[in-house]
Amino acid sequence: MIYIAWMDEHTDQTRKPRADAVRNRERVLEAAKAVFNAGGPEASLEAVAKRAGVGIGTLYRHFPTREDLFEAVYRREVEQLSELAEQLKNASDPVDALRRWLRSGVEFVATKKGMVAALALAVQSGSELHAFSFERLTKAIGSLLDRAAAAGAMRADVSPEDLLRAFFGMCYMHDQPGWQSSVLRMLDVFVDGLRVQPAMKAKVRASAKPAKPAAKRKR
Amino acid sequence: MIYIAWMDEHTDQTRKPRADAVRNRERVLEAAKAVFNAGGPEASLEAVAKRAGVGIGTLYRHFPTREDLFEAVYRREVEQLSELAEQLKNASDPVDALRRWLRSGVEFVATKKGMVAALALAVQSGSELHAFSFERLTKAIGSLLDRAAAAGAMRADVSPEDLLRAFFGMCYMHDQPGWQSSVLRMLDVFVDGLRVQPAMKAKVRASAKPAKPAAKRKR
Amino acid sequence: MIYIAWMDEHTDQTRKPRADAVRNRERVLEAAKAVFNAGGPEASLEAVAKRAGVGIGTLYRHFPTREDLFEAVYRREVEQLSELAEQLKNASDPVDALRRWLRSGVEFVATKKGMVAALALAVQSGSELHAFSFERLTKAIGSLLDRAAAAGAMRADVSPEDLLRAFFGMCYMHDQPGWQSSVLRMLDVFVDGLRVQPAMKAKVRASAKPAKPAAKRKR
Amino acid sequence: MIYIAWMDEHTDQTRKPRADAVRNRERVLEAAKAVFNAGGPEASLEAVAKRAGVGIGTLYRHFPTREDLFEAVYRREVEQLSELAEQLKNASDPVDALRRWLRSGVEFVATKKGMVAALALAVQSGSELHAFSFERLTKAIGSLLDRAAAAGAMRADVSPEDLLRAFFGMCYMHDQPGWQSSVLRMLDVFVDGLRVQPAMKAKVRASAKPAKPAAKRKR
DNA sequence: AATGAATGAGGGTTCATTCAT
DNA sequence: TATGAATGAACCCTCATTCAT
Structure with a gap:
């Protein structure tokens, strides 16, 4: 996913995402791939977050449900x-x-x-x-x-x-x-x-x- | 598996298993079959015990691990x-x-x-x-x-x-x-x-x- | 609540409750009274368990919902x-x-x-x-x-x-x-x-x- | 509360508040009224911010504590x-x-x-x-x-x-x-x-x- | 100033397992 | 032996609050 531009703040449209957000999202995905591959699809989300080096809240922000994470992966x-x-x-x-x-x-x-x-x-x-x-x-x-x-x-x-x-x-x-x-x-x-x-x-x-x-x- | 007799560990004598023990073992097996078929192999052992009408402790006595129960089933x-x-x-x-x-x-x-x-x-x-x-x-x-x-x-x-x-x-x-x-x-x-x-x-x-x-x- | 007797195990009736169960139930009630009086009815159940000196699981065993605990109190x-x-x-x-x-x-x-x-x-x-x-x-x-x-x-x-x-x-x-x-x-x-x-x-x-x-x- | 002017802390000069700040403050107040009336005073501040159409950070800037928001409302x-x-x-x-x-x-x-x-x-x-x-x-x-x-x-x-x-x-x-x-x-x-x-x-x-x-x- | 991402403490809840009776 | 109470680790999830942009 590549964001090229962002819209004016009043039009309520896409904005340039924060660099750390993008990085964290990617880290979580990587970690999830690894953890699910190792521990099966029931592995704990906390394990994923830990491996990604982010807080559990961050994981939830990006992927509100386990399903969402699966899908992204x-x-x-x-x-x-x-x-x-x-x-x-x-x-x-x-x-x-x-x-x-x-x-x-x-x-x-x-x-x-x-x-x-x-x-x-x-x-x-x-x-x-x-x-x-x-x-x-x-x-x-x-x-x-x-x-x-x-x-x-x-x-x-x-x-x-x-x-x-x-x-x-x-x-x-x-x-x-x-x-x-x-x-x-x-x-x-x-x-x-x-x-x-x-x-x-x-x-x-x-x-x-x-x-x-x-x-x-x-x- | 049917117990017909076993050795008493202290007296080194053969003994008949208690009738209720045999009955309970059988009950647990039946219950486990039903519960695992319905709820998958991760179903809770307490659910099995409850369905069998025995205490959870009894289940553990007969089948010390989940594996043991699977195998017997x-x-x-x-x-x-x-x-x-x-x-x-x-x-x-x-x-x-x-x-x-x-x-x-x-x-x-x-x-x-x-x-x-x-x-x-x-x-x-x-x-x-x-x-x-x-x-x-x-x-x-x-x-x-x-x-x-x-x-x-x-x-x-x-x-x-x-x-x-x-x-x-x-x-x-x-x-x-x-x-x-x-x-x-x-x-x-x-x-x-x-x-x-x-x-x-x-x-x-x-x-x-x-x-x-x-x-x-x-x- | 006073239990005087218990019924034969096969009739599936009331039994004499374990002494520690009774004691714990009472402790939890006391703790809940104190904690709810101090911290309001939204106080954490873990705080209640801690004050009662029992595990959180014990609290849940006796009172499966917050409501149940309220009611008992x-x-x-x-x-x-x-x-x-x-x-x-x-x-x-x-x-x-x-x-x-x-x-x-x-x-x-x-x-x-x-x-x-x-x-x-x-x-x-x-x-x-x-x-x-x-x-x-x-x-x-x-x-x-x-x-x-x-x-x-x-x-x-x-x-x-x-x-x-x-x-x-x-x-x-x-x-x-x-x-x-x-x-x-x-x-x-x-x-x-x-x-x-x-x-x-x-x-x-x-x-x-x-x-x-x-x-x-x-x- | 309506800001008409305030002192700039560094230059010691009077300044007009930014128009969007005033507008946002008002929006948050309206939203808080609605949310608190509906969900009680424990409703989440994020819900307020969302309803107001502002970021949670903006809410905090205007009302550093929940109390402050209550009071204003x-x-x-x-x-x-x-x-x-x-x-x-x-x-x-x-x-x-x-x-x-x-x-x-x-x-x-x-x-x-x-x-x-x-x-x-x-x-x-x-x-x-x-x-x-x-x-x-x-x-x-x-x-x-x-x-x-x-x-x-x-x-x-x-x-x-x-x-x-x-x-x-x-x-x-x-x-x-x-x-x-x-x-x-x-x-x-x-x-x-x-x-x-x-x-x-x-x-x-x-x-x-x-x-x-x-x-x-x-x- | 505004935004919303990041964080993690905190609470709820379940259950495998141990142990007192 | 049988029972079921006790325990606590582990997970899930939410949200207040802080902070980078």
């Missing part, structure tokens, strides 16, 4: 993941584009494990963050899925939400260093399963009875 | 899931056996969502419960995987641990009623991906470079 | 004031009985100024304590008023509630030692005003237009 | 009540003048309930505001009482302070809409009691033993 991360999907839209092989997004996702998550925990919590609590993140990521991943489905290369009964949840769920269930290779393996299996397999399709459908056959996705 | 559940795998070992189609286990697992979990949360917590904390559960379930699911791999019907670079984590992770990332159909869809995709696909295999291997090619599993 | 006081009215019902001169109750009330309040503050707060917040106290005292004072009105000795357009509020209001608005004499003087004036004054009545009524002429009181 | 109100008494000094019937002042007081207070709470608080804390208000109002009401006493129409053992406290106390002890009629009734009783009643006087004195018989008032 994770919104950017979510957006990066989402932009990655945008770029992959132009890749030649649609299925491969999806696989690459997922693999990049693992790398990405590897450096911010706390985000996954926060998302998991958000899923449970049905919070703002959840709504925002899922909408954003769903849109992104959805475009990849749609392209592949349109090309007839991929089964169409998997929604972006399904995929996202599976992806984050897999990541969440790990806590050991080196977990990535496990998830990468699983994702490969996954993408292989997504490919349309003419010979197999009939059988699969017969035995599995998907609840919503090829549900028309909203986007 | 979920050990049986885990064992049931595990036994299911034993039975499926005799099914004709090994891949189908796996699929059936996973689908049963969804049904099972649907009635005890708390267990998944507890496992997720256990994963994070690297606790006893985790060790026990994973060992037990890994053994069970491993035998299914091994049979399929031995029959040449399934790729061999997915470990039972991978599979379990993916399974529980998917379940965990849901909170809406009706989440099962989503997970079932994903599991189908998964199993399809696991089948050996001669034409595809080469390509997959070439592009995916699995970290541990067909790692020899410990069990 | 002031219920007895209110009852004493109320019983005094009962006794005066048998006095010969009804008007004098009222006057004597009021004068005794001043003496009573003089030793527990905190009660008045608590009542004042209770009036503002419309709390339980208020409801209880006013019902109790209203009934008591109402019987004195009724007797006097029935004897034709006193105007009937003043309700017990009116009277109580005036009484406590006068007491509340003082903070200096020796305030009692001031209130006593005012109460004399008051009671004089309550006497039926034939010659004056017409004039008073003409000019004052009481909102509810001789409102039938509920009790 | 209520000084004018007190003066209005006091002036009313001045005007009534010329009424023909001294007792009726008193009654009319009290009745007007009720109306007045009805629109600024916060003032009563502030005064009550001030009584408890023995603050500046209390001193000022009581001196001012005492003088005003005292002149009404004196006139009546001099005319032999009213007992002389009630001081203006007594009267004021009783008046405000009655008002304070109410929180329901429509409380005015109750207070008006009580005030009528009061004034009736104040009238000299030859036949009754002896009896009253005999039984009541006033602490300070007809205390010579200071003013």
Whole structure:
């Protein structure tokens, strides 16, 4: 966020923020990222403030609720993941584009494990963050899925939400260093399963009875 | 766990446990199951005691740590899931056996969502419960995987641990009623991906470079 | 409160309370009385606990809300004031009985100024304590008023509630030692005003237009 | 309080206050009146500042203590009540003048309930505001009482302070809409009691033993 | 002068855990 | 053994007050 100018005091508009305010906000964000990554999303806000080297009141001024802090911390991360999907839209092989997004996702998550925990919590609590993140990521991943489905290369009964949840769920269930290779393996299996397999399709459908056959996705 | 007899520490004699002790232990377990399923694994122990109709002290006597209580609550559940795998070992189609286990697992979990949360917590904390559960379930699911791999019907670079984590992770990332159909869809995709696909295999291997090619599993 | 016996543990009835629990409860009450009298009804509960020499948790166990503590502290006081009215019902001169109750009330309040503050707060917040106290005292004072009105000795357009509020209001608005004499003087004036004054009545009524002429009181 | 000019501390010269300072001071006063009337005298100063549309720092500059703000807010109100008494000094019937002042007081207070709470608080804390208000109002009401006493129409053992406290106390002890009629009734009783009643006087004195018989008032 | 950010003390509340009965 | 009282650490949150801009 960059403030360039400020308005006259009587018009009640944006003003140049104080330098220390900007610095503190940034410090709190950094600290929160670290603390949440280490102690999970239920870590104490006081711990965050302490690590940031600011008073607890300052933390509250910038982020009145825990949710607000989460959001500020994770919104950017979510957006990066989402932009990655945008770029992959132009890749030649649609299925491969999806696989690459997922693999990049693992790398990405590897450096911010706390985000996954926060998302998991958000899923449970049905919070703002959840709504925002899922909408954003769903849109992104959805475009990849749609392209592949349109090309007839991929089964169409998997929604972006399904995929996202599976992806984050897999990541969440790990806590050991080196977990990535496990998830990468699983994702490969996954993408292989997504490919349309003419010979197999009939059988699969017969035995599995998907609840919503090829549900028309909203986007 | 049922106490039939135990040694008295001072007299070195065998004694029967008091009837009320046995009854209370059972009550606490029932209450804990209910409370953890409803309020998540962080629910207050006092709530458990109250629901069990015993004093908090009694709860602590039987289960000195929260972990102990978790373990006692979920050990049986885990064992049931595990036994299911034993039975499926005799099914004709090994891949189908796996699929059936996973689908049963969804049904099972649907009635005890708390267990998944507890496992997720256990994963994070690297606790006893985790060790026990994973060992037990890994053994069970491993035998299914091994049979399929031995029959040449399934790729061999997915470990039972991978599979379990993916399974529980998917379940965990849901909170809406009706989440099962989503997970079932994903599991189908998964199993399809696991089948050996001669034409595809080469390509997959070439592009995916699995970290541990067909790692020899410990069990 | 005296516990004499306790019931068998299986019938889930009253038990003999632990000696320390009784002692602590009493200590907290004493401390609360002192602290509320000194610092007003908004004094910190931690201060009460500290003065009582118990942990804050103990205070909360005995009195889960501030209200509960108030009530325990002031219920007895209110009852004493109320019983005094009962006794005066048998006095010969009804008007004098009222006057004597009021004068005794001043003496009573003089030793527990905190009660008045608590009542004042209770009036503002419309709390339980208020409801209880006013019902109790209203009934008591109402019987004195009724007797006097029935004897034709006193105007009937003043309700017990009116009277109580005036009484406590006068007491509340003082903070200096020796305030009692001031209130006593005012109460004399008051009671004089309550006497039926034939010659004056017409004039008073003409000019004052009481909102509810001789409102039938509920009790 | 209106600044017309002030001395600059360094140059020892007279200066006009900045226009915005004057405006802000006025805004804060208006806001404080509203906020205190609504939320009681313990309302947060930040709420006042926000309503006034100024920074909290500005509020503190103009009114370094909460007391200062109270005083500024209520000084004018007190003066209005006091002036009313001045005007009534010329009424023909001294007792009726008193009654009319009290009745007007009720109306007045009805629109600024916060003032009563502030005064009550001030009584408890023995603050500046209390001193000022009581001196001012005492003088005003005292002149009404004196006139009546001099005319032999009213007992002389009630001081203006007594009267004021009783008046405000009655008002304070109410929180329901429509409380005015109750207070008006009580005030009528009061004034009736104040009238000299030859036949009754002896009896009253005999039984009541006033602490300070007809205390010579200071003013 | 005005602003609003920073601070931290202070109070409320919960709960895991220990211990007296 | 069973009970539930006692304890206090830990958190959350608010706000009066100070201070940098």
